[in-house]
Amino acid sequence: MTSSEIKKDFSILNNQEITYLDSGATTQKPTQVIRAVDRYYEEENANPHRGAYRLSIKATEVYDEARKKVADFINATYPEEIVFTRNATESLNLIAYSYGIENLKNNDKIVLSIMEHHSNLVPWQFVSQKTGAKLEYMYINSEGEIPYEEIDKKIVPGVKVVGITQVSNVLGTINPVKEIVKKAHSIGAIVVVDASQSVPHMKVDVTDLDADFLVFSGHKMLSPLGIGVLYGKKELLEKLKPFLYGGDMIEYVYEQETTFAPIPTKFEAGTQNVGGAVGLSSAIDYLNNIGIENVEKIEKELMSYAMEQLSKLDFITVYGPKDLNKHASVISFNVNGVHPHDVASILDSENVCIRSGNHCAQPLLRYMGLDSTCRISFYIYNTKEDVDKLINALIKTRDMFAKWINK
Amino acid sequence: MDNLDSIYTDIIMQHSTETFNKKNLVNPTDKEHGHNPSCGDDITLEIIMNGNIIEDLAFTGHGCAISQASTSIMCDLLKGKTKEEAIELINIFIKMIKREDVTEEELDKLEEARALQNISNMPARVKCAELAWYTMQKLLEK
Numbered sequence: 001m002t003s004s005e006i007k008k009d010f011s012i013l014n015n016q017e018i019t020y021l022d023s024g025a026t027t028q029k030p031t032q033v034i035r036a037v038d039r040y041y042e043e044e045n046a047n048p049h050r051g052a053y054r055l056s057i058k059a060t061e062v063y064d065e066a067r068k069k070v071a072d073f074i075n076a077t078y079p080e081e082i083v084f085t086r087n088a089t090e091s092l093n094l095i096a097y098s099y100g101i102e103n104l105k106n107n108d109k110i111v112l113s114i115m116e117h118h119s120n121l122v123p124w125q126f127v128s129q130k131t132g133a134k135l136e137y138m139y140i141n142s143e144g145e146i147p148y149e150e151i152d153k154k155i156v157p158g159v160k161v162v163g164i165t166q167v168s169n170v171l172g173t174i175n176p177v178k179e180i181v182k183k184a185h186s187i188g189a190i191v192v193v194d195a196s197q198s199v200p201h202m203k204v205d206v207t208d209l210d211a212d213f214l215v216f217s218g219h220k221m222l223s224p225l226g227i228g229v230l231y232g233k234k235e236l237l238e239k240l241k242p243f244l245y246g247g248d249m250i251e252y253v254y255e256q257e258t259t260f261a262p263i264p265t266k267f268e269a270g271t272q273n274v275g276g277a278v279g280l281s282s283a284i285d286y287l288n289n290i291g292i293e294n295v296e297k298i299e300k301e302l303m304s305y306a307m308e309q310l311s312k313l314d315f316i317t318v319y320g321p322k323d324l325n326k327h328a329s330v331i332s333f334n335v336n337g338v339h340p341h342d343v344a345s346i347l348d349s350e351n352v353c354i355r356s357g358n359h360c361a362q363p364l365l366r367y368m369g370l371d372s373t374c375r376i377s378f379y380i381y382n383t384k385e386d387v388d389k390l391i392n393a394l395i396k397t398r399d400m401f402a403k404w405i406n407k
Numbered sequence: 408m409d410n411l412d413s414i415y416t417d418i419i420m421q422h423s424t425e426t427f428n429k430k431n432l433v434n435p436t437d438k439e440h441g442h443n444p445s446c447g448d449d450i451t452l453e454i455i456m457n458g459n460i461i462e463d464l465a466f467t468g469h470g471c472a473i474s475q476a477s478t479s480i481m482c483d484l485l486k487g488k489t490k491e492e493a494i495e496l497i498n499i500f501i502k503m504i505k506r507e508d509v510t511e512e513e514l515d516k517l518e519e520a521r522a523l524q525n526i527s528n529m530p531a532r533v534k535c536a537e538l539a540w541y542t543m544q545k546l547l548e549k
Contacts (some may be wrong), residue, residue: 019493338472339469339470339471339472341446341448341470341471341473341532341535342415342471342472342473344412344416345411345529345531345532346411348531349410349411356444356446357445357446357447358447367445371447371449371469371470372446372447400411400413400415401420404420404421404424405421405424
């Protein structure tokens, strides 16, 4: 299937003349996913885990089926290793509260990469402040990669948690997560993988990675907003304290104390977002139908083409790995002399949607000596024509600012 | 590009690239920092008050063309004004940007800052234009 064929499933991209290059922020949703969610609300909606009536049982079934589908998609051993959350941020907060605060002590170390999104950074600052654990960073080289020497230098005895994004949401760097996990396990640390920018775009196998925790958001992979995933190894999840307390996550509730439900229900307090889970399940069907290898192929071709075209523009600075095998389909760049926010406004007037700013990664940008960048991020519905439109709009931007830049 | 031409006008481009008001002052009597966390615009205003009069006003920092131009234009406008006059002008500017009712007479008082009126049609950029003015308001109302 080609991206032009895939694009037909995305009404928003066909009804409006837009070139959507911000899928790293959130993806558009195909008709199939939107219909699946509609169908759930029209035919199957009830509160799961509650009623003895058939409709509630149906809602419970579709929720459990979605969990099984997610487990298979990332090759988890057990469906109960999948906890549904609102998004990756909530998943990471769950880990920070239920694992971090409970297990870390004064002078333990937490090691993160400098390219973490704020969602895998700010919660660990909180853990550090609460427990006295020290927060340290693995820094990048000029190509936006973490050198192996840096990994060896930072992941040393005393480190208890390593947080790593599989793909940088700013630079597109694909990090060597498997090697980092191996290193971390050799010194007794657990690894929290932020897979928000990887699971939608490439084959992610939690068993092969041997990740202890891995998180992602549904909305970045064709699903509706408001459904996210926490994967955790069964034996780890079973030891964790609950994160949110209340209905559904309990076993027996007495006046003064409560026993809790087994995993994953222990972590799913309150009425759950079944509609969101149905959407995520349908999104996985959609991706499986294309084949995740084809998703990778489509995006790699686009990214290579975009890199080639961008490199022809002498007024553009591109950041991130030069080795395209280490580069996912997220590209950060600047138009020399023009602030990214102005670039984004001018591109918007050409109906090209890009992101500008610090991309929720202020420490990374500060480390690189930058205030902000322009960012484009592709998905399966993008075409080479989208890249061409971007390039033309960038040339217009340069032309518009030329007489002021060279003043 | 019609819409854009009314935003990136010569006045705005000139102010966003010139450095006349972008400097540190010698012995400022006060300063105030302003920041838009979402886009990274970051300015520091420095002021020299002589009694009730703004004797000098300048800024340092970085940001997009709109935020830099807006800051520079504001510095030009408020220099030599009394504190009360400055507060009134800031209020007019904010009303203009928020598309609230402003009279022609009020707009005239804004002088070059009127050039930013069209920003009010670009919701994504309103914050860029407002930053300096809110920062100044904070500084004057301390």
